[in-house]
Amino acid sequence: MIDEHMPVFIGSGLRLAVPIIFAATGEMLSERAGVLNLSLDGMMLMSAFTAALASWATGSPLIGVAAGVLVATAVAGAQAVLSVTLRANQLVVGIGFNILALGSTTFLYREIFGPLSRDPIPGFAQLNLPWLVHIPVIGPALANQTGLAYVSILMVVVTWLILKYTSFGLAVRAVGEDPRAADKAGISVARTRYLGVLYAGILAGLGGAFMSVADSNTFTENMTKGAGYLAITAVIFGGWNPWYTLAACLLFGFATALQFLVPALQLDVPVALLLLLPYLLALVAIAGFVGKSRQPSALTIPFERGG
C-alpha cells in the first residue's frame, strides 16, 4: 500500500516545496543583507496571478513567468524604497503589501476571469527526464517535474556561490551583520540592500509563477495560502544557510504533502498538526532551543550613517 502511494507523495512533496525553495532562497539572501520581506507572500501572489494572466493572454507560459517575475520585482523595488531609503518599518510595510496583493489579485481575477473560471491556462509540460526515471522509489517523482523545479535547485547553488565566493556576497553578509563597518569599508549599504531585496523579488516571482503556470495551470484566489510566510519560516529554521534552508523547504513541502498521504493510508493523525508543524519547528528554532541559529545582527534595522 505504501509502495503505490510513495511516488505520488514524493512527487507532491517536491512540487509543494519548489515555490518555497525559490522564495526562501531569495529571502535568505535579502535577510543576510538585513532586510526581512514579510511581503514575500504578496510578491508570490502577484507573480502567480500575473504569470497566469500573461500566459493565458499570449499562450506562452515562458512569457507568463517573465511577466510574473517582473511584477514581483516591482513589488520588491517598492518594498526596498520604503524599507531602505525611507527607513519604514519593514514588517509593517510587508503586511501592507500582502493585503494589497491579496486585494488586487482577487479583484483583478474576478474582473478579468470572472468568479467561476476554471479553464486551464497554458503551462509547462513535465520534462520526464529519462535518465532520472530509473532511480528506484524517488526516480519517477524526480523525473516528472517541470523545468522550473530544476531551476529552483540551481538557484540554491547560485545563491550559495554568490554568498561564498563573490565580493557582492561578502558585502551582503557584512551589511546584514554590521552595516556601519561595511559602510566605512566603502560599501554602499543602500545599494547592497536594494539588490538583496530585488533578488528576493525575482526568486519570489519565479516561485509564484511556478504555482500558477507550472504546478496547477490555473489561478485561484489567495492561491499562495501563506507560502511566503512558510518560506520566511524556512529561512529562520534553516538558520540563514542556503543548504539548511533548502532542507527546511523540503521538510515543509513533505510535511504539507503528508496531509494527502495520511488520509490515503487511513492513519489517525490530525492533518492540522501536520500543517502547524513547520511553524512550530521554526518557533523552537528561533527561540534558540535547537542548535545555534543566529539571525543577522542588523536584520530589520534600517541603516542611518552616523559618526
Next chain:
Amino acid sequence: MALLELSGLTKRFGAFTALDDISLLIERGEVHCLLGENGAGKSTLCNLVFGVHRPDAGTMTLGGEPFDPRGPAEALQRGVVMVHQHFSLVPNMTVAENLMLGRASAVLKPQDIIVRMEQLAAEYGLEIDPEARIDELSVGERQRVEIIKCLLGDPQLLVLDEPTAVLQPDEIDALLAICRQVALRGKSVILVTHKLGEISRVADRTTVLRQGRIIETVAMEGADIRSLVRSMVGRDVQSAGSVLAAAVDIEGKTPAKSSSVGPTSPGEAVLQISDLVYRDPHGVPRLDGLSLTVGTGEIVGIAGVEGNGQSELGLILAGLAAPSAGAIVVGGTQVTGCTPQEITDAGVGIVPEDRHAVACIKELSVAENLYLGAIGKFSRFGLLDKSARRKAAETMMRDFDVRASSPDVSMASLSGGNQQKAVLARELSLDPLVFLLAAQPTRGLDVGAIEAVYNRIRAARDDGLGVLLISSELEELMAVSDRIAVIYRGKLVGELAAGSFSREAIGAMMSGHAHV
C-alpha cells in the same frame, strides 16, 4: 605642496556647532597630531575628511584637486583611509574576509590578500592569521587588522581617531612606530589623541582644537608642552580653579589643594569590595581579584587606561552585571550580585559612565527622569499624580540648578551638563544614601557644568558619603580625590594618598609598571 588643505570647514549638528571655520594644511610625510579634550571636535574633523559627514561650509583639496567626499567610498578611492575610535570590522567574519570587503573584484580572491598581507608583515611587522575570526582576536590584534586594512590600498593619508585609548602600553609603542614608518614612506598621518606623551613621541606638528575651533598649530621641535596643554584646556583660571591647577601641572608636582579639600581622616568603611572577579560573556577576565575600601566622608579616585576593568566595576556596582566571584558590602549589607533595586535600597547612588544608555531616558520628561526609580511615589490607585510630581521636580531642579524651561520638557532637550545635574539630583536625593559611584561624571560636559559636578561630589563627601570616582582624566582625579587607586588589568596596582599625588607615579602604575 601640502597633501590636504582644509579651508573654512564648519559643521553643525542641530543647534550645536561641532566645528567652526577650520583651516589647516597637512604636509606630505608628516605625522600631524590633533589635540583636544572630549567634545573639542577632533572626531568630527576626521569624519569630514573621511566623508562620514559633510561640512556645512568650507572646502577641502587633496593633492591640489578639490576634495568633497560624499561617503567613505569616495574618500577611499582618493587614497584617504581611517582607523576609527570604534573598530569597524565585521565580528563574525575572518580577517581575510574583512580585508576583502569593499575591494573591487567580482569574485573573491583570498590568495591575493594573503600575499599582500605577507608584504605588509615584512614591511611594517604587522603579522596576523588571515583565517582568524575577528571576534576571537584581542583588542590590539583587531586594531592591527584595521591598520592592515588601511595600508592594503597604498593610501596617501592615514587618519587615526584616538587609536591608543584601548591599547596596552607596548601596543601603543608599536602603533606609534608604525605611524612614523608610514610617514617615512612619504604618506601623511593624522593622529587624534588627548595624550600628551604620545604627541611628543611621534608628532611633527600638532594642532590644538577647543570647542570646535583651532587654537594653534605648532611644530613639535622645541615646543613647550605646557603651552599646548594651556591651549587645549583653555579654562579661565578664575572659574575653573583646581581643574587648571591640576591640568597645567604636567611636570608631576602635586597640585595646590584648594580650600574645598575635605576631612583628612575618613570614617568607617561604607563600601568594601573584596577579591572581585568578573569574566565577560566571552570568558575574558575583566576584573581579576580587585579589593577596595571606601570610607565615610572620603572620595576615592580610580585611575587607569580605559579598558582595564573600570567600566565593568561600574556596571557591577550598579547591579547591571553580576561578578563571577568576590564580595561587595555596602554599609554592612551584602549586595554582591543583587538587583539594582536592592543595591539602591542599600543606600547606593550611581552616576553611570554612559549617561544616555543607563542614567536617563532621553525621550521622557525631566520630571519623569528625576523620579524614574520612584514612579509609584506620586500616585493614587495606580494613577499618576502629575501635578504633585511636577512640584517636587521643580524643587529638586532648583536645588540642583538643573536648567530647563519646565519639568515637562524632554530630557533630550537639555544640555549634557543639565542632564548630568539631573542625574546627580536624583541619585543624591535617594534615601537612604551612604555611598555614591560617579563614573566619568564630567565626560562631554562644558567647564561650568564640570565645576558644578565637582562641587556636588565634594558636598556629598562633606555630608559624610563615601564616594568612588572613576575617571580617565588624571587631572580630574587629582583635583577631586582624597585618595587615588590605580587599576591595571582588572586589579588595583597601587594607591596614593592626598598630598602625594604624582603624575609620573600614577602614569607609571597605569601603564603596568609596579609602584616603587
Next chain:
Amino acid sequence: MVMKNPKLAQGTRRKLVPLQVLVPVVSTVIALGIGLLIIAATGASVVEAIEAFWDGMAGSDFNIGASINRAISLALVGLGFIFASRANLTNVGGEGQIAMGGMFATAAALHGAGGLPLGLAFIVPLAVGTVAGAVWGGLAGFLKAARGTNEVISTLLLSFIALPLVYWSVESFHLLRKPISDVSSLPESAEIPDSTKLPLLFPDNGSPLHIGLLIAAIAVVVVWLVLKHSTLGLRLRAVGLNATASRRAGMRTSFYVILAMTVSGGLGGLGGAIMILGQQFYLTSDFSSGYGFDGLVVGLLSRGSAVGVVIGALLFGFLRSGSINMEISAHVPSAVVLICQGLIVIVIAASALLTNRTVTR
C-alpha cells in the same frame, strides 16, 4: 549633541501632534479615493456602488448594529496592539490570539458554561477566551524576555500555529466538531447555547448590537487610563524606550515585557470570544479570517491613541460591512476595500520618517 533651547524643542513637538493626526487621515482619504477610481475603472456605476456601500454600512438598524459589532472586535485587537507598542513591542499575532480566544470561548460555552446563572453563562466563556489569548500573547513575551526572540517573528509564527489548531478542533469529533446529523456534517462546532450568547442591547428593534459594545467601551477607557495616566503605563514606556536605564531604576524589565504581551494577547482573545458569543455562535476553521490583520492596521492607524483605535475600528467595521453589500448589490468585488487597506498601511509606514522625526541631533 542636543538642542540647547528647550522652547524650540517644545515648539517642534507641538507641531508634530497634528501631523500624527493628519497622516492617517490623509492616507485614508487618498486610499478611499483610489478605491473609487478603481470602481469607476471597472465600468460599474460609482453612484450605485457608493449607494450599495452606504446601505451595507448604515442602511438599517440591523446593518448599523452589524457594522458596530465588527468594529468591537477590531477595536479590542487594536487596543492590544497599542498596549504592546507602549512597551515598544510589535504584536502582529492578533489573528492567532483571536483564534485561541474564539476557540476556547466556544469550548467553554459548549461544555459547562451554559447552565451557569447570573450572566456567568457568557461571562465565563469571555474570561476563558481572554485567558487563552493572553497565554498566546504572553508566550511571545516570555520568549522575548527569556530568549531574546524577536516578538514580531514569534507572534506571527504563533498565529500560524493557532489557525491549524482551530481547524483541528472543528475537524475532530472528540474536540469541538458537532456530531454528524442527517442535515449536514460540515467541519464546524455545534451552536453555542442561547444562555451563553451575549445579550442584545436593543432586543426590540432587530439590531444585533450586543453588550460587547459596553465591554469594548470599558476596555477603551481602561487602556487609555493605563497608558496615559498610570504608573504602569509610564513603566511600560520606560522599559520600551530604554531597558537598561529602566533596569537601573529598579524595574523588572522582563516582567513588563511579558505583562505587555499578555495583556495585548488577552485583548485579542477577548475580541475573538466576542466574535463567537456575540455574532457567529459556532466555531468554523476560518472564523477569524482577516480580523487579526485588520485589527493590526487599526492599531497602526491610531498611532498609539485609544481614541484613534475607536475611530479606526469603526472605519474598518463599516468598510467591511459596506464592501460585502457592495459586492452583493452592485457587483463590485469587495477586494477593493482590501486594496484600500493595503495602501493605507503602506502610506502610513512610509510616512513614519516624517512623523517620528525627533529633536535630537
